[in-house]
Amino acid sequence: MLQGALQQDKVPHAIMLTGPEGCGALPLAIAFAQELLGRVPMAEQLQHPDLHFVFPIYKKNGSAKPTYCDDFIGQWRGLCEQQIYFGMEEWMEACGAENQQLQIYGDESDMLTKKLSLKSSQGGYKVVVMWLPEKMNATAANKLLKLLEEPPAMTVFLLVSEQPQLVLQTIRSRTQIIELTPLQERTIEHSDTSLFFDLFVTLMRLSYARKVKEMKLWSEKLAGIGRERQKSFLLYAQRMIRENFIYNFGQAAELNSMNEEEAQFAVKFAPFINERNVIGIMDELSAAQRDIEANASARIVFFDFALKMIVLIKNR
Numbered sequence: 129m130l131q132g133a134l135q136q137d138k139v140p141h142a143i144m145l146t147g148p149e150g151c152g153a154l155p156l157a158i159a160f161a162q163e164l165l166g167r168v169p170m171a172e173q174l175q176h177p178d179l180h181f182v183f184p185i186y187k188k189n190g191s192a193k194p195t196y197c198d199d200f201i202g203q204w205r206g207l208c209e210q211q212i213y214f215g216m217e218e219w220m221e222a223c224g225a226e227n228q229q230l231q232i233y234g235d236e237s238d239m240l241t242k243k244l245s246l247k248s249s250q251g252g253y254k255v256v257v258m259w260l261p262e263k264m265n266a267t268a269a270n271k272l273l274k275l276l277e278e279p280p281a282m283t284v285f286l287l288v289s290e291q292p293q294l295v296l297q298t299i300r301s302r303t304q305i306i307e308l309t310p311l312q313e314r315t316i317e318h319s320d321t322s323l324f325f326d327l328f329v330t331l332m333r334l335s336y337a338r339k340v341k342e343m344k345l346w347s348e349k350l351a352g353i354g355r356e357r358q359k360s361f362l363l364y365a366q367r368m369i370r371e372n373f374i375y376n377f378g379q380a381a382e383l384n385s386m387n388e389e390e391a392q393f394a395v396k397f398a399p400f401i402n403e404r405n406v407i408g409i410m411d412e413l414s415a416a417q418r419d420i421e422a423n424a425s426a427r428i429v430f431f432d433f434a435l436k437m438i439v440l441i442k443n444r
Contacts, residue, residue, distance in 0.1 A: 129306070130160050139164070139253075141303040142276050142285040144261075146292045147308035151214040154259055154306070157286040158208065161255040164284055168250075174205045179247040182240060182254045184216075184230035184263040185223070192233035212354035216260070218354055221423075232258075234267030240269070244280045254283045261287045262294035269296050276302040320357065321387075324364040329393060335437035336400075347430035358426055362417040366410060372398040373406045405440045412436050 133139045143252040145153040155340055165171040171179060181204060187195050197204070200223050207214055207222040215224075220230065241254065248254050264272065276285065276299060287303060288297055327350060334343045350358060371386050386394060401409070412433055419429045 129162070130156075134160075134163060137411045139284055141279040141283065142287070142288055142298065142303040144292060144295075144303040144305045145308060146286040146289045146305060146316075148310050149290055150213050151308045153288045153290075153308050154214075154257075156382030157211045157257050157259075157288050158212070161257055161284075161286060163252045164251070165180045166252065174208060178244055178252070178254045180240065180254070182232060182236055182258040183219070184228050184232055184260055185236075186225050186228035194239075195233070196236055196239050197269050198239075209302070210348075211354065212258050214354060218235075218352075221426075232261070232264040232268045234265060234271060237268045237275070241275060244275070244283055247430060248282060252282065255282065256283070256285045258285065258287045261299070262291045263290050264295075269299065273299055273302075286336065287422060320360060321352075321364070325360045325368075325390060325393075327361060328365055328368055331434055331437060332397060332400075333439065335434065338438055340384060340435070340438075343434040344431055345429055345433055350430045351426035354424070355420065355426070362413055363421065366413045366417075369401055369406065369409050369413065372401040376402065400441055409437070409440050 130139075130143075145157055147153045156176070162171040165176050166180060170176040174181075181201065182197055182202060183200075185195060185200050188199065203223045207219060211218065216230070218227070220228075238306065243375070244254055258272075260267075261272070273296060281284070285303070287295075287299075291302060292305070310329060327346070331346055350361065352362070353373055368386075368390065370388070371384050372394050375394045376386055382395075384391065405416070416429050416433045422428060
């Protein structure tokens with residue numbers, strides 16, 4: 129539908145993409161923004177001068193001075209590049225918010241008005257991607273409403289909302305709303321199982337080969353999948369360790385509940401999980417799960433666990 133609107137030169141000046149966290153609304157908004165801007169390298173890198181981002185932020189050091197999204201743009205681009213299917217929890221960690229209350233301030237709307245008053249640097253569209261407009265305070269919302277009532281020429285607003293009912297009705301009425309439905313749970317579970325299996329196998333192979341640099345990259349990748357999926361991965365890893373330990377006792381078909389891909393891996397991997405290291409590995413996985421649940425740095429937790437696996441996997 130969006131592609132058709134672009135091809136027919138009938139792109140609405142304001143679109144609101146709605147759906148629960150993880151449904152893909154933000155990736156879709158960014159992808160469409162890149163299409164509007166011609167898929168040039170600057171747009172692909174989220175650094176196009178006519179691409180503007182608005183998202184919830186906090187006042188640094190309790191400053192009374194205006195704080196803008198541009199002050200956090202490096203963290204924003206980094207998170208978008210690392211893991212585009214993120215939520216508020218991941219964004220708070222990336223921007224160092226800790227226990228701060230994030231919102232979109234009235235000063236941001238003033239800055240946006242100033243930016244959009246300038247001519248397009250490339251002679252085409254100017255695009256605003258606003259993530260979580262429901263986080264606007266009253267001042268910001270009223271100022272955005274004025275922009276939507278009298279939008280600058282060749283400007284497209286892409287609002288990404290998880291709770292559209294919290295956005296001013298007058299703002300919603302000036303947007304074309306597109307609802308995105310979440311994936312079926314079975315689809316998500318299958319996708320996650322495949323991802324977790326790949327992550328598990330990669331770590332075991334890197335640990336055995338003692339490839340520390342690659343293990344650090346592995347931990348950074350895992351740090352980018354979100355806190356809830358990190359906890360799910362640790363539960364999956366514990367299951368895989370348990371299944372491979374049991375595999376050594378024979379009667380695999382009766383005692384194991386691995387799928388075909390996991391069972392094929394167990395043929396060669398199971399001997400590495402035995403009486404000498406199984407308790408140590410499970411203890412480290414439990415400790416990692418405890419730390420993740422306590423909101424410790426995921427990069428540090430997973431890299432520390434990966435390094436310990438070098439010793440544990442050799443203890444066969």
